[in-house]
Structures are given as C-alpha cells and as structure tokens.
Amino acid sequence: VAPQNTSAPRVPPTTNPALAYTNRTPAKYTPKDFIFGKVIGEGSFGTVYLAKDIHTGKEHAIKVCDKRHIIKEKKTEYVTREKEVLNMLAGAKHSFVRLYCTFQDIDRLYFVLSYAKNGELLPYINKVGSFDIECTKFYSAEILRGLEYLHGLGIIHRDLKPENILLDEKMHVLITDFGCTKILKEPEVPLNENETHVRERKNSFVGTAQYLSPEILTDRNASRSSDLWAFGCIIYQMVAGLPPFRARNDYMIFQKIQKLDYEVPDGFSEMAKSLVEQLLVLDPTQRLGAQDEHGAGYPSIRAHPFFEGVDFETLHEQTPPPIY
Ligand SMILES: Nc1ncnc2c1ncn2[C@@H]1O[C@H](COP(=O)(O)OP(=O)(O)OP(=O)(O)O)[C@@H](O)[C@H]1O
Numbered sequence: 001v002a003p004q005n006t007s008a009p010r011v012p013p014t015t016n017p018a019l020a021y022t023n024r025t026p027a028k029y030t031p032k033d034f035i036f037g038k039v040i041g042e043g044s045f046g047t048v049y050l051a052k053d054i055h056t057g058k059e060h061a062i063k064v065c066d067k068r069h070i071i072k073e074k075k076t077e078y079v080t081r082e083k084e085v086l087n088m089l090a091g092a093k094h095s096f097v098r099l100y101c102t103f104q105d106i107d108r109l110y111f112v113l114s115y116a117k118n119g120e121l122l123p124y125i126n127k128v129g130s131f132d133i134e135c136t137k138f139y140s141a142e143i144l145r146g147l148e149y150l151h152g153l154g155i156i157h158r159d160l161k162p163e164n165i166l167l168d169e170k171m172h173v174l175i176t177d178f179g180c181t182k183i184l185k186e187p188e189v190p191l192n193e194n195e196t197h198v199r200e201r202k203n204s205f206v207g208t209a210q211y212l213s214p215e216i217l218t219d220r221n222a223s224r225s226s227d228l229w230a231f232g233c234i235i236y237q238m239v240a241g242l243p244p245f246r247a248r249n250d251y252m253i254f255q256k257i258q259k260l261d262y263e264v265p266d267g268f269s270e271m272a273k274s275l276v277e278q279l280l281v282l283d284p285t286q287r288l289g290a291q292d293e294h295g296a297g298y299p300s301i302r303a304h305p306f307f308e309g310v311d312f313e314t315l316h317e318q319t320p321p322p323i324y
C-alpha cells in the first residue's frame with residue numbers, strides 16, 4: 001500500500017456521484033466535502049489545489065497551509081491577516097479572489113477560494129512580450145478599480161506584482177495574496193501635517209524587491225501611495241515587457257529604486273510614459289492620486305489622458321480585449 005502521502009490532505013474516497021450536487025451545502029465544511037484535483041500552485045506556506053465542491057459541483061482553488069511550517073516560519077500573523085482581509089473583501093463584486101470558507105484539521109488550514117482559471121497575469125506579459133495599448137489600458141484600469149476598493153477600506157496591499165494579479169475564466173482581474181497587507185487603523189486624532197500614515201512598528205521586510213517603493217525600503221513605512229508606486233511599475237511592465245528597476249540582485253535593485261534609475265525604451269507609448277512618470281515619484285505624497293481624498297477612488301488617475309475613453313464603472317461587464 002502506498003505510504004500515506006502526508007503532504008496531501010487525506011482525500012476521501014470518491015463519493016457516489018448520485019449523492020453529489022445535492023446543493024445542500026453543510027454549515028461547516030471539511031475536506032470531505034471536496035474532491036481534490038491537481039496542484040495549481042505552490043506558495044511559501046502551502047499548496048493550492050483545484051477542488052470540486054461535491055454538493056454544488058463548483059470548482060474552487062483550495063489553499064492548504066501546513067501549520068507546522070507556518071509556526072516554524074513565525075508567520076501565523078501573515079495567515080490570520082490574509083483571512084481577515086479576504087473576509088473584508090467579501091462584499092466586493094469584482095477585482096478580488098473571493099474566500100468562500102475556511103476550515104482546519106490537526107495539521108492544516110484550508111482556504112476555499114474562487115478559482116482563477118487563467119492563472120497569473122505575468123505569463124501573458126512574457127508570452128506576448130508587451131501588451132498593446134488597449135490591453136494595457138483595460139488591465140491597468142481593472143487593477144486601479146481594485147486598488148480604489150482596497151484603499152477605500154484602508155487596506156494597503158504592499159506586495160502588488162503581476163504574479164499576484166490573477167485572471168478568471170473571462171480574463172478579468174482577480175487580485176490575490178493578502179498576507180503582506182497592512183490595515184490602516186484610521187487615527188482618532190488627525191495626523192500632523194508631515195505624517196501621512198499611522199506609524200507602524202518596524203516589522204519584517206515585506207514585498208518583492210522589484211515593485212517596492214522607496215519609502216518601504218528606507219523608513220519601512222507603507223501608505224496607500226506605496227501601492228500606487230507598484231501600480232506604476234506594473235503599467236511600465238505591461239508596455240515594456242519587463243519591470244522598470246532590474247538588476248542582478250535585490251541590493252542593486254534597491255539602489256536603482258532609491259535613485260529612480262530607470263529608462264523608458266523607445267516606442268513606449270507617450271501617454272503611458274506620462275502616467276508612469278507621475279506614479280514613479282520618490283516622494284509618496286507627490287505621486288498621482290496621493291492627494292485624492294481617501295475613500296473616494298482615484299479621480300486624478302482616472303482623469304489622466306492615458307485612460308481616455310475607459311468606462312471604469314462597467315469594466316467587469318466588458319469583454320476584456322484579446323491579448324496577442
Ligand atoms: N485562487 C486561485 N486560483 C488559481 N490559482 C491560484 C489561486 N491562488 C493561488 N493560485 C496559484 O497558486 C500559487 C501559490 O499561491 P499562494 O498564494 O499560496 O502563494 P504565493 O502567493 O505565490 O506565495 P506567498 O504566499 O509567498 O506570496 C500562486 O502563484 C498562484 O499561481
């Protein structure tokens with residue numbers, strides 16, 4: 001008998017299909033309510049499986065995290081933060097991976113998520129080399145919609161990058177990976193004029209080198225504007241095919257970021273260049289959108305000529321432009 005593969009969850013014997021799709025979903029789910037399929041991804045704390053809910057027949061991505069590993073890496077807070085933020089996003093009608101339910105067994109935590117059938121945005125950028133202007137406008141606009149919603153709730157993503165922009169079966173954006181987020185506790189007393197965010201204790205490094213804003217690198221203080229920097233990096237990457245700050249190692253990338261050392265290649269759309277240059281600004285308060293009133297979206301970014309003709313309110317009902 002094959003040794004019980006401890007890494008995979010105990011998969012129940014295939015249930016009698018006649019009993020499936022009963023549409024009587026249980027009050028509290030357990031692994032037995034799913035038929036686990038292929039592995040669709042490996043994260044730092046767990047494995048993501050494609051799984052089918054035997055009651056509804058619905059496909060889900062189930063992120064299975066190993067408790068021992070989380071404890072060893074001292075990342076319990078990261079996991080509980082991810083769950084907290086995913087619950088806060090339950091009301092969003094668009095732009096985010098949804099959390100349907102969670103459960104646990106003695107060794108693992110399970111997150112039942114919406115299945116982003118078309119995976120990550122990054123391979124699409126790499127496959128075509130760079131997006132045409134219609135694709136860049138559409139996908140930038142969908143990401144902006146997500147940031148407006150997230151920032152409206154006082155949540156900073158802090159690790160926005162193409163790998164964390166997933167795509168559903170209709171190729172619409174589903175932002176994911178909320179373990180690095182920071183939830184702003186809006187201060188009771190108004191901050192003094194040179195403070196734009198609640199001071200946070202110096203916690204460990206978060207985020208991926210290439211998309212980190214200078215203020216996270218220097219004083220470790222993230223604000224909504226830190227996500228606007230990453231947004232600028234992603235727009236640049238959609239047009240140029242590579243992120244703006246590139247080097248052999250993280251330290252050299254950090255140097256380039258802090259010196260704003262990046263080039264705009266020939267042929268880069270002038271409109272996109274203008275928008276990227278207004279987002280990749282060292283002073284977080286001077287980035288386009290940083291002065292917009294919190295909780296009311298980013299009118300100054302929506303108004304940029306780059307987004308000319310984009311109807312932001314109906315994006316999720318539009319058919320995404322083909323990527324070729
Ligand atoms: N809801 C989902 N639908 C489809 N694929 C997913 C989904 N969630 C995650 N994945 C895939 O599984 C991979 C691992 O996801 P996970 O969030 O666990 O790890 P990660 O975010 O890459 O790692 P880390 O937690 O260190 O950021 C992702 O790279 C992604 O491609």
Ligand SMILES: O=C(O)[C@@H]1CCC(=O)N(CCc2ccc(Cl)cc2)[C@H]1c1ccccc1Cl
Pocket residue numbers: 066067068070071076079080083102103104109110111
């Ligand atoms: O936050 C919650 O909703 C519950 C509360 C009850 C509970 O025990 N957990 C698990 C807490 C936890 C977190 C990390 C490790 Cl390594 C072990 C247990 C939480 C939990 C359960 C299932 C999936 C994720 C989480 Cl955070």
